[in-house]
Amino acid sequence: MRKTLQPAIANIPSPLVISNQFAYRPTSSTTAALISIFSKVTDLLRTNAYVHCITFDYSKAFDTLSHKSVAEKLALLPLPDSVYNWIIHYLSDRTHSTSISGVVSSLLTINASIVQGSVLGPNLFNINSSDLRPTDSRNFYFKYADDAYLLVPSSNAQSIPAELSHHAVWAGECNLKLNPNKTSEIIFSSSRSCPAPPLITGVQRVTSLKILGVLVDSKFSFLEHTNTTILACNRSLFALRTLKMHGLQDVYLKQVFKSIILQKLLYASPAWCGYLNQSNLDRYEGFLRRAIKFGYYDSCQPNFVALLLKADTNLFQNILSNDSHALHSLLPERKITKYNLRKNSGYGRILPHKDDRNFISRMLFRDM
Secondary structure, eight states: OTTTHHHHHHTOOTTOOOTTBOSSSTTOOHHHHHHHHHHHHHHHHTTOSEEEEEEEEEETHHHHOBHHHHHHHHTTSOOOHHHHHHHHHHHTTEEEOOEETTEEOOOEEEOBOOOTTOSHHHHHHHHHHTTOOOSSTTSEEEEETTEEEEEEEGGGGGGHHHHHHHHHHHHHHTTOEEOGGGOEEEEEESOTTOOOOOOOTTOEEESEEEETTEEEETTSOOHHHHHHHHHHHHHHHHHHHHHHHTTOOHHHHHHHIIIIIHHHHHTTHHHHGGGOOHHHHHHHHHHHHHHHHHTSSOTTSOOHHHHHHHHHHHHHHHHHHOTTSTTGGGSOOBOOOSSOOOTTSGGGBOOOOOOTTSHHHHHHHHTO
């Protein structure tokens, strides 16, 4: 698979698109997906009063995906016939039975699903979703496995009914059932005084939305995310206190804190830390001071701001050093000059609009 299928996916032919799918791909992650989504929203808000973000979710997507749909898109890839035939054979003639209390049911044929738990399955799901594109080039899709997010700027709001109809037809052709309870819309606006656009029939409008594990509100304040994260981490501190009472040594308590609680605090931080105000930063710092007081974190260890900077720097260096990184396309073009520039002055690239909230812009301007 590494020698044939993955290279074919990396160089997927038009009209299929894999660059907006951030699951099951090398260097891709929820952090990369969030950075891309937030970057596009704030970019659109520079010229639009608001941006619609519509999220789609499918019921049991991996179990119901049509083999026919997968095969049609797989056939468009530059794969050897032997590899294509092997994959089709792998999906064909599969059966299922159920055993309860020693009684085994008769075998039933499976004509859908991409075989969950297999190495091949996630790649096939990505290939199938690669033809989900907006009907209008001014709109944008971002995908993470079976989660899809559609961004529509206010200047193109009239295209939303056509986009929803197109998505429903696409899902039907793939044998995917849209989950109406998880199909919702949030409006990101550039001004607090911006009037709310009309509601979309059949789509629930919310003021905050959990996108890939991060609570995002319509103003990008991340206050609700801060509240929820610190509350959850406080519960984890209580669990550590219980472990301490049962005799767990301090060295192991610190390991648990670092591997579980600290990682929860920093989850996808490069995507959202630039949007935090000082009040929210102080709350995170206060939580770390409390952890130091209880002996779960050493005072000589980095504070929260330093931890954020480390996460930012590690990710940015990976993007700069890897042309195939999922976020490399967000980097501006290289600046061509006939004179020598200072080192790290925008990393030799054409500087974008300065916006410290967005990860790429923040990092390019950081050392200047």
